[in-house]
Amino acid sequence: SQQGEEDPQALSIQEGENATMNCSYKTSINNLQWYRQNSGRGLVHLILIRSNEREKHSGRLRVTLDTSKKSSSLLITASRAADTASYFCATDAGTSGSRLTFGEGTQLTVNP
Amino acid sequence: ETGVTQSPTHLIKTRGQQVTLRCSSQSGHNTVSWYQQALGQGPQFIFQYYREEENGRGNFPPRFSGLQFPNYSSELNVNALELDDSALYLCASSWDGAGGRETQYFGPGTRLLVL
Numbered sequence: 001s002q003q004g005e006e007d008p009q010a011l012s013i014q015e016g017e018n019a020t021m022n023c024s025y026k027t028s029i030n031n032l033q034w035y036r037q038n039s040g041r042g043l044v045h046l047i048l049i050r051s052n053e054r055e056k057h058s059g060r061l062r063v064t065l066d067t068s069k070k071s072s073s074l075l076i077t078a079s080r081a082a083d084t085a086s087y088f089c090a091t092d093a094g095t096s097g098s099r100l101t102f103g104e105g106t107q108l109t110v111n112p
Numbered sequence: 113e114t115g116v117t118q119s120p121t122h123l124i125k126t127r128g129q130q131v132t133l134r135c136s137s138q139s140g141h142n143t144v145s146w147y148q149q150a151l152g153q154g155p156q157f158i159f160q161y162y163r164e165e166e167n168g169r170g171n172f173p174p175r176f177s178g179l180q181f182p183n184y185s186s187e188l189n190v191n192a193l194e195l196d197d198s199a200l201y202l203c204a205s206s207w208d209g210a211g212g213r214e215t216q217y218f219g220p221g222t223r224l225l226v227l
Contacts, residue, residue: 100204102154
């Protein structure tokens with residue numbers, strides 16, 4: 001079963017605009033990770049935020065985590081056509097190994 | 113590049129057959145996880161191996177089995193294939209140690225089609 005739910009399911013923006021994707025989850029977590037997937041290929045790790053962190057940056061990416069609301073957001077600033085991909089949040093509940101529970105993803109399209 | 117490789121990239125099988133998918137982890141990683149991703153959905157956790165022992169299993173039947181070898185390679189075996197087994201199969205390697213869990217690095221996947 002999916003723990004996370006991404007919102008929106010699909011997002012279409014113009015190059016240079018910012019893109020924000022949201023993720024909600026149901027159980028307590030050890031950390032939350034965001035991944036990118038191009039055209040049904042392998043997942044590329046973008047950023048990991050631990051449960052005791054509230055915000056993290058990596059290049060054009062900014063991730064926030066609100067454990068009280070069980071939600072996270074991924075902001076991509078100054079988007080590029082190459083950012084077109086599916087984005088998934090994945091939670092690590094910290095039980096029985098480091099299994100990840102994924103949401104169903106947000107399909108981002110950045111138009112040139 | 114994550115340093116995780118999978119083979120084959122694509123595979124076509126018929127219902128009832130058996131399949132073995134292979135993964136080579138990053139050097140030094142002691143944990144490998146396997147995921148199934150159906151079209152249009154997020155990956156679902158199948159199971160995880162830590163130091164060659166199964167260390168957690170998702171909601172998959174026993175006909176899904178695995179092995180992890182000392183040389184950082186691993187296998188996913190699926191017996192009695194069903195049409196619904198058609199999916200992208202992803203392996204991910206990571207280092208799990210006393211310092212905590214690290215990032216999982218995914219391979220490019222094997223796309224399995226069951227006819």
